[in-house]
Amino acid sequence: EAGVAQSPRYKIIEKRQSVAFWCNPISGHATLYWYQQILGQGPKLLIQFQNNGVVDDSQLPKDRFSAERLKGVDSTLKIQPAKLEDSAVYLCASSFSLPTSGKNIQYFGAGTRLSVL
Amino acid sequence: RKEVEQDPGPFNVPEGATVAFNCTYSNSASQSFFWYRQDCRKEPKLLMSVYSSGNEDGRFTAQLNRASQYISLLIRDSKLSDSATYLCVVNKKLYGQNFVFGPGTRLSVLP
Numbered sequence: 001e002a003g004v005a006q007s008p009r010y011k012i013i014e015k016r017q018s019v020a021f022w023c024n025p026i027s028g029h030a031t032l033y034w035y036q037q038i039l040g041q042g043p044k045l046l047i048q049f050q051n052n053g054v055v056d057d058s059q060l061p062k063d064r065f066s067a068e069r070l071k072g073v074d075s076t077l078k079i080q081p082a083k084l085e086d087s088a089v090y091l092c093a094s095s096f097s098l099p100t101s102g103k104n105i106q107y108f109g110a111g112t113r114l115s116v117l
Numbered sequence: 118r119k120e121v122e123q124d125p126g127p128f129n130v131p132e133g134a135t136v137a138f139n140c141t142y143s144n145s146a147s148q149s150f151f152w153y154r155q156d157c158r159k160e161p162k163l164l165m166s167v168y169s170s171g172n173e174d175g176r177f178t179a180q181l182n183r184a185s186q187y188i189s190l191l192i193r194d195s196k197l198s199d200s201a202t203y204l205c206v207v208n209k210k211l212y213g214q215n216f217v218f219g220p221g222t223r224l225s226v227l228p
Contacts, residue, residue, distance in 0.1 A: 031214055042121075042204055042218035043161065056215065091160060095214060103149050104214045106206075108160035 002026065004109035006092050012115045018080035021112045024073070025094030031055075033106065034067055034077050035091040043091055049075065082116045089113050118143050121207050121219035129225045134195050138222045140188045140205030150181055151206040152190050155221065161204055164190075195226045 005024040013019050025032050030051050035043035046065065048056040052072040060067070064083070069075040079086055089111040095104045123140045130136045142150075150167040165172065167179040167188050178191040188205055205219035 033216070035218075040125075040220075042220045044218070045216065048214070103166060104208065104216075105151075105163060105166075106214075106216065108162070110160050 004092055004094055004107055006090075006109035006112055008112055009110065010113050010115075012117065013082055014117050015084055016081040018078065019082055019114065020076050020078045021090050021092075021114075023075045023077070023092030023109060025075075025092070026096075026107055029094035029096050029107075030072075031095045031104070032069055032075050033093040033095070034075070035093065037089045037091055037111070039088070046077070046090075079114075082114075084116050087114055087116045119220075120144060120209075120217045121205055123203075123205050123219040123222045125220055125222060127223040127225055129227055130195055131227050132195055132197060134226075135191065135193045136195060136224065137189055137191045138203055138205075138224075140190075140219050142186050142188070142205075142207045142217075144207070144209050145183075145186060147186075147207045147209050149208040150179075150188050151208075152177075152179060152188075153204040153206055153218075155202045155204055157201075161218075164203070192224075195224075197226050197228060200224055200226045 032049045034046045037043040046060045047067045049069040052069050067077045091111045092109045093106045095106045152164040153161040154164045155161040167181045171180045176193045180189045202221040202223045204221045207217050209215040
């Protein structure tokens with residue numbers, strides 16, 4: 001089974017530039033997440049989609065970050081303009097509910113490592 | 118108080134040792150709990166779910182104490198390959214998903 005695909009793997013930009021990340025979740029997974037992971041910290045949820053609708057974007061800095069999942073499958077996350085503190089790994093994950101317990105299991109992509117100079 | 122707290126470590130243990138990590142969570146309504154493993158510069162991967170009755174998977178044992186709001190992970194007979202960061206994850210929702218990650222505990226198993 002194919003995993004969560006993300007691109008690019010690495011990106012280096014200067015502050016005030018814009019950048020976009022792409023994610024293709026595991027087929028059939030209705031829920032998609034974007035996380036920001038700063039070095040030495042756990043992943044922090046930025047936005048969560050259920051199909052193509054936003055479930056939670058309470059921690060998304062909406063003045064500069066945006067995300068969409070137009071057809072309920074793949075998703076893009078954009079930062080415009082980038083700041084130095086946006087340097088982090090951006091992880092995409094998707095999940096499904098276990099039929100026996102209803103428990104959700106997340107699967108992560110390899111992430112995009114962003115460096116803002 | 119952070120929603121999910123862990124001792125960041127690092128825990129440096131010799132091969133063959135037994136090591137235990139704890140994780141505390143603040144939301145008493147939290148419903149499901151997981152341990153993820155993250156290798157250096159890699160994505161998190163599910164290690165095991167944590168069930169109310171406790172569960173074991175080979176050398177790994179997870180326990181949940183709802184009254185005290187903590188989760189533990191015990192690793193027996195540590196291997197060099199166990200060196201990684203262990204992330205505690207809490208789902209705050211009964212129906213649906215609202216995952217909160219702890220900062221992780223770093224483990225180094227030494228030869």
